[in-house]
Amino acid sequence: MSNDAHNSRRRRSTEQPTLKQVADAAGVSAITASRALNRPDQVNELTRARVLEAVERLGYVPNLVAGSLASARSRFIAVIVPSLANSVFIEVIQGLQETFEAQGYQILLGNTEYDLEREYQLIRTFLGWSCSALVTAGLRHNEACRTLLANCDKPIMEVMELGEARDLNVGLDHTEAGRCMARHLLERGHRQTLFIGARLAGDYRAGMRYEGHREIFEQAGLTAPLLELERGGLDAGAAGLERALAEHPDIGAIHFANDDLATGALLHAQRLGLAVPQRIAIAGFNGLPIGQHVTPRLTTIRSPRHAMGELAATAVIRRLEGQRVARRQHDVGFELLVGDST
Amino acid sequence: MSNDAHNSRRRRSTEQPTLKQVADAAGVSAITASRALNRPDQVNELTRARVLEAVERLGYVPNLVAGSLASARSRFIAVIVPSLANSVFIEVIQGLQETFEAQGYQILLGNTEYDLEREYQLIRTFLGWSCSALVTAGLRHNEACRTLLANCDKPIMEVMELGEARDLNVGLDHTEAGRCMARHLLERGHRQTLFIGARLAGDYRAGMRYEGHREIFEQAGLTAPLLELERGGLDAGAAGLERALAEHPDIGAIHFANDDLATGALLHAQRLGLAVPQRIAIAGFNGLPIGQHVTPRLTTIRSPRHAMGELAATAVIRRLEGQRVARRQHDVGFELLVGDST
DNA sequence: TACAACGATGTTAGCGCTAACATGATAGCG
DNA sequence: CGCTATCATGTTAGCGCTAACATCGTTGTA
Numbered sequence: 001m002s003n004d005a006h007n008s009r010r011r012r013s014t015e016q017p018t019l020k021q022v023a024d025a026a027g028v029s030a031i032t033a034s035r036a037l038n039r040p041d042q043v044n045e046l047t048r049a050r051v052l053e054a055v056e057r058l059g060y061v062p063n064l065v066a067g068s069l070a071s072a073r074s075r076f077i078a079v080i081v082p083s084l085a086n087s088v089f090i091e092v093i094q095g096l097q098e099t100f101e102a103q104g105y106q107i108l109l110g111n112t113e114y115d116l117e118r119e120y121q122l123i124r125t126f127l128g129w130s131c132s133a134l135v136t137a138g139l140r141h142n143e144a145c146r147t148l149l150a151n152c153d154k155p156i157m158e159v160m161e162l163g164e165a166r167d168l169n170v171g172l173d174h175t176e177a178g179r180c181m182a183r184h185l186l187e188r189g190h191r192q193t194l195f196i197g198a199r200l201a202g203d204y205r206a207g208m209r210y211e212g213h214r215e216i217f218e219q220a221g222l223t224a225p226l227l228e229l230e231r232g233g234l235d236a237g238a239a240g241l242e243r244a245l246a247e248h249p250d251i252g253a254i255h256f257a258n259d260d261l262a263t264g265a266l267l268h269a270q271r272l273g274l275a276v277p278q279r280i281a282i283a284g285f286n287g288l289p290i291g292q293h294v295t296p297r298l299t300t301i302r303s304p305r306h307a308m309g310e311l312a313a314t315a316v317i318r319r320l321e322g323q324r325v326a327r328r329q330h331d332v333g334f335e336l337l338v339g340d341s342t
Numbered sequence: 343m344s345n346d347a348h349n350s351r352r353r354r355s356t357e358q359p360t361l362k363q364v365a366d367a368a369g370v371s372a373i374t375a376s377r378a379l380n381r382p383d384q385v386n387e388l389t390r391a392r393v394l395e396a397v398e399r400l401g402y403v404p405n406l407v408a409g410s411l412a413s414a415r416s417r418f419i420a421v422i423v424p425s426l427a428n429s430v431f432i433e434v435i436q437g438l439q440e441t442f443e444a445q446g447y448q449i450l451l452g453n454t455e456y457d458l459e460r461e462y463q464l465i466r467t468f469l470g471w472s473c474s475a476l477v478t479a480g481l482r483h484n485e486a487c488r489t490l491l492a493n494c495d496k497p498i499m500e501v502m503e504l505g506e507a508r509d510l511n512v513g514l515d516h517t518e519a520g521r522c523m524a525r526h527l528l529e530r531g532h533r534q535t536l537f538i539g540a541r542l543a544g545d546y547r548a549g550m551r552y553e554g555h556r557e558i559f560e561q562a563g564l565t566a567p568l569l570e571l572e573r574g575g576l577d578a579g580a581a582g583l584e585r586a587l588a589e590h591p592d593i594g595a596i597h598f599a600n601d602d603l604a605t606g607a608l609l610h611a612q613r614l615g616l617a618v619p620q621r622i623a624i625a626g627f628n629g630l631p632i633g634q635h636v637t638p639r640l641t642t643i644r645s646p647r648h649a650m651g652e653l654a655a656t657a658v659i660r661r662l663e664g665q666r667v668a669r670r671q672h673d674v675g676f677e678l679l680v681g682d683s684t
Numbered sequence: 685t686a687c688a689a690c691g692a693t694g695t696t697a698g699c700g701c702t703a704a705c706a707t708g709a710t711a712g713c714g
Numbered sequence: 715c716g717c718t719a720t721c722a723t724g725t726t727a728g729c730g731c732t733a734a735c736a737t738c739g740t741t742g743t744a
Contacts, residue, residue: 018729018730018731019730019731019732029695030694030732031695031731031733032692032694033730034731034732038732042691042693047692059489059493059685061604062730063470063731064467064471064731064732065411065416066411066729066732067732068407068699068731068733069405069411070698070732071699071731071733072699084432084435084439085432087429090426090432094453097426099455101365106467106471108450124523125448128408129404130407147401149732169624169731180576233631234631263635264633264635267635267636268635270637271637284383289575289576290576290605293577293606293610295603295612319540339689360701361701362700362701369725372700372702372724373701373703373725376701376702377722381696384723389723404701405699407700407701408699408702408729409701410701411699411728413701414703414729479709490688578701592685609702651696655723
């Protein structure tokens with residue numbers, strides 16, 4: 001005995017009401033109910049009111065999966081970053097999220113852990129979710145990933161750095177940032193300097209800053225040695241300072257790849273009783289708040305990371321809405337914050 | 343003239359190959375191809391090899407939207423946090439993400455900005471995506487949200503704090519943490535103390551810590567005034583210190599709601615030439631690395647946030663796989679880190 | 685008055701995949 | 715040898731929604 005019209009092969013799992021039920025309750029067809037919810041201007045105001053009332057009464061929650069399948073569009077934006085441990089990416093994500101969510105897009109966040117193969121897998125997954133657009137941190141991808149991106153007609157936004165982007169690009173010139181800090185150190189009279197970074201294979205943008213740094217010092221006829229650490233963070237910065245003093249006793253300034261390292265070193269110098277910048281000058285990158293609170297204030301470079309996220313999202317949204325994007329490439333620039341540590 | 347069998351109402355948008363095409367290329371039916379990809383043990387090894395070869399050759403990317411609709415299951419886990427600006431949530435998210443992604447689940451991240459109405463909207467959206475489970479930070483939700491959660495048969499995990507959870511719960515007792523620090527301050531001989539927090543309506547867990555703090559001091563016959571700031575962060579901590587000294591000149595110790603505020607205050611005290619802890623003792627909460635790098639080291643409470651995420655994810659996964667979850671409620675505890683600032 | 689133009693709504697046919705059931709071949713066993 | 719159990723694969727019928735086309739009344743216009 002079937003208690004239903006045709007229970008031959010039913011498999012509705014949840015008892016959630018469907019759009020059809022809402023439509024029946026409102027006395028309209030399913031498509032009208034759909035339009036009432038998604039294209040309000042295409043239905044009569046009274047009809048819409050009845051549909052909304054039925055939605056409310058039945059506690060209808062639209063099945064977005066079905067909607068995406070039918071329309072071949074989801075309102076997902078894939079966002080792929082190499083790390084969540086680094087606050088830099090968090091700030092960009094925040095800018096992206098605020099802007100996208102305000103327009104009704106949902107972010108799908110992927111974390112590659114600096115692994116390009118994982119990036120490929122993530123992009124595959126996200127494409128499988130018919131995401132509307134892709135935002136990735138960085139311009140470097142592996143072969144498979146480049147193929148996937150090339151064969152995909154969705155907007156692709158590459159953020160953080162500037163360069164030969166596939167499609168849209170919002171970022172800053174890291175090589176130039178490295179040059180900028182190097183020039184500052186030179187101006188301050190530092191001749192014996194060291195660049196300290198961590199895991200530069202992954203954080204290749206730090207490597208680019210080192211290249212800029214080296215360029216300037218070599219132009220001045222000076223060497224610019226590099227010290228690469230196994231890990232990042234405050235502890236690593238402190239350890240890096242120790243190693244620097246041991247391996248390069250005559251060093252006068254250290255250009256750190258980021259503020260975490262630099263702050264760790266600066267606070268450690270305090271503990272060691274080393275005068276900063278007299279005995280050793282310290283510079284960072286990122287312009288994190290902590291750098292402006294330590295004494296002496298850290299010399300660093302600040303980039304508009306939140307704005308970078310907003311600008312990137314805005315450009316993607318314009319593209320998705322079929323509008324022209326004014327600039328495919330946008331340099332957000334950076335700002336040298338001269339503190340008292342150099 | 344149709345160049346296709348029946349182009350009456352075609353609307354395939356992308357030219358992405360479908361599972362059917364893969365199946366044809368491999369000489370099997372669609373369902374076999376599906377099984378080859380999703381239930382490898384249910385198909386013959388050779389058949390599977392042929393399917394995988396076809397997948398590779400055609401560059402097939404599974405349409406996860408269609409799969410989810412058909413199976414009424416997605417591999418999404420909704421994760422809802424009140425803020426991304428606070429590194430505390432980031433660490434929990436990292437723990438969640440690592441664990442979930444390792445099991446093939448994708449995180450859908452929502453940010454409520456401490457707004458319970460936004461939380462409701464996010465949960466609606468995520469349910470619309472047929473997420474497999476929901477992880478939310480905190481036990482407080484608004485009426486609509488509670489209804490939604492009550493009528494939803496998916497695993498629900500509430501993290502960060504312990505209490506009357508709807509389903510699963512992993513967290514720590516914030517009231518007890520507040521008591522713990524208060525006892526420490528009492529032991530150190532501090533009688534005139536002040537609790538400083540920011541935006542406690544949103545960060546109600548800080549409010550719970552204050553309640554614990556007050557309880558202990560009132561039991562000792564002492565008052566425990568509260569100073570609430572408009573904003574958080576290092577700057578706010580510095581400003582809070584100034585206000586505390588102005589409004590409570592006889593104060594000997596400040597219990598800050600978190601390490602950001604405490605560190606800001608501690609570094610500002612340095613600049614002001616105030617001896618910490620002799621003139622003013624400072625305590626925080628969270629156990630952030632920076633607190634262990636400043637001089638004097640910050641007294642604080644560390645909670646295992648990364649582990650909290652891992653444990654939460656593990657429990658949810660067990661539930662999803664139909665296994666029994668040993669403990670519906672799990673207290674991850676906390677640890678008093680006695681520094682030199684108290 | 686006839687006809688186009690438009691607005692509001694409905695009908696039909698999928699989107700690409702998988703659950704449920706069906707089938708057929710092979711193995712195991714008394 | 716007939717029976718059931720098991721494995722590998724196929725057929726059918728949706729999942730819940732929306733695109734595309736169709737319909738029907740109402741207006742405006744020559």
